[in-house]
Amino acid sequence: MARSDASRGISAVGAVGDDPAARMAAEVRAGLLTRPLPTLPSKYFYDDRGSALFEDITRTTEYYQTRTEEALLETVADRVIAAAAPRELVELGSGVGRKIRLLLDAMKRRGWLERCLLFDINERMLDQSVARLEGDYPGLVARGVVGDFTEDLSVLGPGGDRLVLFLAGTIGNLHPDEVPAFLASVARQMGPGDGFLVGLDLVKSESRLHAAYNDAAGVTAEFNRNILRVINDRLGADFDPLAFEHVAFYDRKRQWIEMRLRARSASRVRIPAAGLELDYRPGDEIRTEISAKYTRETFAAKLLGTALRVEEFFTDPEKLFALALLERTEETPGR
Numbered sequence: 001m002a003r004s005d006a007s008r009g010i011s012a013v014g015a016v017g018d019d020p021a022a023r024m025a026a027e028v029r030a031g032l033l034t035r036p037l038p039t040l041p042s043k044y045f046y047d048d049r050g051s052a053l054f055e056d057i058t059r060t061t062e063y064y065q066t067r068t069e070e071a072l073l074e075t076v077a078d079r080v081i082a083a084a085a086p087r088e089l090v091e092l093g094s095g096v097g098r099k100i101r102l103l104l105d106a107m108k109r110r111g112w113l114e115r116c117l118l119f120d121i122n123e124r125m126l127d128q129s130v131a132r133l134e135g136d137y138p139g140l141v142a143r144g145v146v147g148d149f150t151e152d153l154s155v156l157g158p159g160g161d162r163l164v165l166f167l168a169g170t171i172g173n174l175h176p177d178e179v180p181a182f183l184a185s186v187a188r189q190m191g192p193g194d195g196f197l198v199g200l201d202l203v204k205s206e207s208r209l210h211a212a213y214n215d216a217a218g219v220t221a222e223f224n225r226n227i228l229r230v231i232n233d234r235l236g237a238d239f240d241p242l243a244f245e246h247v248a249f250y251d252r253k254r255q256w257i258e259m260r261l262r263a264r265s266a267s268r269v270r271i272p273a274a275g276l277e278l279d280y281r282p283g284d285e286i287r288t289e290i291s292a293k294y295t296r297e298t299f300a301a302k303l304l305g306t307a308l309r310v311e312e313f314f315t316d317p318e319k320l321f322a323l324a325l326l327e328r329t330e331e332t333p334g335r
């Protein structure tokens, strides 16, 4: 445990000698040296500026995901709570902690409101969200955990009466090949009968997807470039973010949106903490995010061997977005 502040109900977890900067330096180094396509882990978008930019994205007309998922949650929250009968909600990648309220309200209506835990990589946002939830839901015990949901989930401890939430389509930001192992790692923190609600952005027309990641106001472009600012701030690098242009396209074969940063001009970039000095030529690209889109079938295929099964699959009338309610079976999560 790197640091914990029990008075605020916030604790931090981490690997690599519990040094987040060393962990980031190692990941950035490995990613930028990857060939043929250098990559950066998309979790590094989310410093305070990046988290605020994500919120701005959710308000653009082109980004249908957030409003669609919120409307769907409003419709199905009571059914989800009745089916899962939780005493504790856990949200992975909780962000501003707004959507969880729809489920807390449904728990309150049943008199089941007891505990909730928000898990996110951005400490300040977590801190604010936990404080707001405690203020708005008297009697609720709210906790926050700062960590990486792909590595640190064991901190959740054993499940039982638990409903885990993974909303926004954030599962799409994991490489599809990594999804079964991730799902199994969540299942390990669930007791038999516990629930897991996963938000999925569905496969749809390329033009709709393209617009959502290329908004006219350029908010997504700013969000994309923010990853370079985060590397500058945390690793002492000297990227000029404006020397890179935002690129986002739909890969129809892989069924994912890919975001890249493309060098507009030649530059030499130093990243002292990662021991790197890199030369970029015009046109060189770095992949910063994938955002995989699913169908009911392609998602179900990821569940094999994970000890999770689909209990319900909800979609909005336009079939833009889905909420899959999974149940932990008695099996042992395999992967």
Ligand code: SAH
Binding pocket: 042, 043, 046, 051, 054, 066, 092, 093, 094, 095, 096, 097, 099, 119, 120, 121, 122, 147, 148, 149, 150, 167, 168, 170
């Ligand atoms: N759940 C919110 C926010 C989604 S944005 C919503 O529905 O709007 C994705 C969130 O996941 C951000 O808050 C980001 O900080 C967090 N995040 C991204 N990668 C993460 C990781 N590897 N571990 C923990 N949190 C992560």
Ligand code: AVI
Binding pocket: 057, 168, 169, 170, 171, 172, 173, 213, 220, 223, 289, 290, 291
């Ligand atoms: C958080 N995640 C689901 C968003 C997505 O759509 O993949 C992040 C994002 N990237 C660009 N716009 C929004």
